Amino acid sequence: MKKMAPDSILDVRDLTVKFFLDEGTVHAVNGVSFSVPAGRSVGIVGESGCGKTVSAYSITRLLPKTARISGEILFRERGGDITNITELEPDGGDMRRIRGKEISMIFQEPMSSLSPVHKISNQLSEAIIQFQGLTKRQARARVIELLQLVGIPQAERRVDDYPFQLSGGMRQRAMIAMALARNPRVLIADEPTTALDVTLQAQVLNLIRDMQDEFKLSLILITHDLGVVAHMVDYVSIMYLGMVVESGPVIEIFDNPKHPYTRGLMHSIPKLRGRRGERVEPIPGFVPSAYALQEGCPFCERCPMREERCTKGIPQRVQVGSEHYVCCHVYQPGEGEPDVVNA
Amino acid sequence: MDPNQAAIHPELTEPEVLKDAEAKVFYATQWQLMWWKFRKHKAAMAALVIVVMMYLGAFFAPMIAPYRADERHRGYVYVPPQKIRFYDEQGFSLRPFVYPLRQEIDMETMQRHFIEDPTTRVPIHFFVRGSSYKLLGLFPADIHLFGAEDGKVFLFGTDDLGRDMFSRILFGGQISMSIGLVGVFLSLFLGLLFGGISGYYGGAVDNVIQRVIEVLRSFPTIPLWMALSAALPPDLSPIGVYMGITIILSLIGWTALGRQVRGKVLAIKNEDFVIAARLSGTSEPRIILSHLIPSFMSHIIASLTLAIPSMILAETSLSFLGIGLRPPVVSWGVMLQKAQNVHALMMAPWLLIPGIFVILYVLAFNFLGDGLRDAADPYGN
């Protein structure tokens, strides 16, 4: 049996995902590792296209058929057994059981992720009936209870609505209820607030955090928004072009960012109390193609601290603090922290 | 319905990190993109080749056909298609040949039929002199692609009047395949005009045009076509009938296009680039011509391609029923009229060969249209 850290519920090790398309092979995820301690929350942050959503979908094996997945995704079952998710059939019985009882997902688009022609009650109770063996009547009662829990007013009436009859925020709440209905132990939220108004975003994020406490969930939050991460999670992994470039406890990352990309991200957040006329610093250049694998550090073309060695060889993961890791040639194993100019 | 519903997680279906390909795509024109996409569609490419070949055949019909369309060959009524041979008991011959035919009467059934005479060969020559014609209507010529100098050659047999089916199919193609094109262009004109007006101005105009379209569409097409073509004066010249039928076909054909154009105009009317043009003082006709039409032209072309088959099917059906084109005009439908009863069919099943060309043509256009429709959406997928 595989070994994993005693406190973690999910361990992703050296995950690699490739898409074989007509146009060529897309290297979407190149050796990503992170672990989720039971009951804690992990944020995965990066620009669109960095592979964060693909990583999340790998955990539930919901990737399209063109995807090839390798590496290990270890999951600790309720009984303590460890299952390697990458070895399961994507739609086989074991994987479906894990989806139905263990790992739930919340999606980006609450409208399109719900069937437009089925009632809320139908869509929410479906998995409960299948996996918890409840009768229709019991399942309905449970659905109403859940809708009340996620703060949908008049849940007894709303339960018979169709998704298009709900507002955007209500739909996302319903989606959260649908994820919770299965009584999962891990919740993956894929950009849960991107499609929502700013005022609703905070409400939904608070709801997710409350639900995490209520259900004692382990949470994986996928987002491009560092602000959301700061507010929500315990640990964070920064992804760039299919790789985790830096990871560690959220406070450590914010106080002491090491990777030039992380620093770039921090600088490109507009500050609420910034001086008028102060410019937000964008990261120069564009994300390179994922069709060709990079020879050197994936970030080197845009990196302000680029050196000769950066164009050769993928940087190793280096521990730079307690639980704080970074993948950058500037930081060599065994070397102390180099004296770098703050970019 | 939420427009976002169509949007899928881009990272899943097609990781949107296709930067290299994108760089090329950014600078390509719309037509280049369509061509790249179209090329990948093998069936559509094959269809394109077939369509081009069929049109070339019709274009050069007088040259390719060994005989004139109305040329009767005495004593050669209901000749079955002849086999082209390279080899027989007398050995191999590089020059293809056919056997001459001899008519016999079956004493039992009292039916005439042809038997081949294998003792002599009728060689087929290429670029032979035959009946004179004007190539492209301009240059007098009498060279035919192939022919039998001392005998007859009927690749697809002959009809009840002893006319060469192969030649007639080529000439018939000129009529049948042009009626689709002309009809579609008329429909395009009407569809763009009314659909454009309907979508662009909206309101009461839109309402009236939409009702008219609805009424026209609720007539079953064939009975309506029947009625309209019955209204063509019987003493109309062949060209008149041809034009009349074309107009009748497009009178109904434009409605589908009209609806589509209206939908596109409605969708595009409020796009940012059109609003920007309007804000910067561009005149309305200019907005329509230089902004609206180009932005949905590719879709229109794809739908046009898919509309051509229905035109030719309609022409063929009408002519077949005897209310479309009439002899002496040769079209595939007119030719098929000869196959209308079982007895003729039993005696000369090759009378159905023009139908095979209709099917081939329609099939090719369907594949072509399918490929174009996919290609018309170059950024999709």
Added chain:
Amino acid sequence: MLRYIAKRLLNMIPMLILISIISFIIIQLPPGSYLHTMMAELRAAGDQISMDQIEALRIHYSLDQPVHIQYLNWVKGIITEGNFGFSFEWNRPVKHLIWERLALSLVVSVSSLLVSWIVAFPIAILSALKKHTFLDYFLTFVGFLGLSTPNFMLALILMYISSVFFGFSVGGLFSPEYLMAPWSAAKVVDLLKHLWVPMVVIGTSGTAGLIRVLRNNLLDELGKPYVVAARSKGIGIARLTFKYPVRIALIPFISTVGWQLPQMISGEAVTATVLSLPTAAPLLLGALRSQDMYLAGSFLLLLSSLTMIGTLISDILLVLVDPRIRYE
């Protein structure tokens, strides 16, 4: 729901008026009238006919009145007493000629429609689920082939095959002994025995179109996020495919009844002529040729009304299956 149907029914009234006007105009389009046809026939038969007689006939058939009066009289007759006018050629009231033929047209068309649905449905789903496999390409090709073959061509081929290989002719809807017989159970059985040929012929072209519509719809739906979301709930693939995307792809499928019915009636028109079926189209064709205006006009009017009813039915079905329309 009831309000919606009532609204649609009210909407149909101006449409029907327009259709009746268009039908009447169309049958007035040919130069001359039935009298010319009759005169030509009589002359061909060697009979002499005097101008007085012609004038008498013209008045008898009200052909001397202005066109709009003729139209109003015709419509008035239809609404008040179900009288569709008089057929000059058959020398009988139109209403005695059309109903049985229309009913047979409807039987042939609707049964072809059902056949095409039953065939198209599983093929389209199979084709979409197995997309880009040999099976999909094969089924797509067969579909295109059906779409590209003119109905009469298929009818001719069937006729040829059945004559040459099975030695019987497939024309008509009834065996000779039932042709003039009154309706009975045996006659219905006989009808069913003959019905399959036109059903196959007419159904084929419709099937191909349906397969294309349903396959493309289903492919669109299969890529939508709610399918992934349903998978994320742990529901089995087969079950969720039928519960979600197939169910949703069926919605536009149902709305195709609207255009399928006129298409079937059109197809029936051609096929009926080839197979000499005793349905509306051959009679309509004859009436158009001899300018038997009330007969032709009534057929046009009623065939188009059938189409409108088809559209109405499909709209009602649509409301039943799509809550988004219901709550609009």
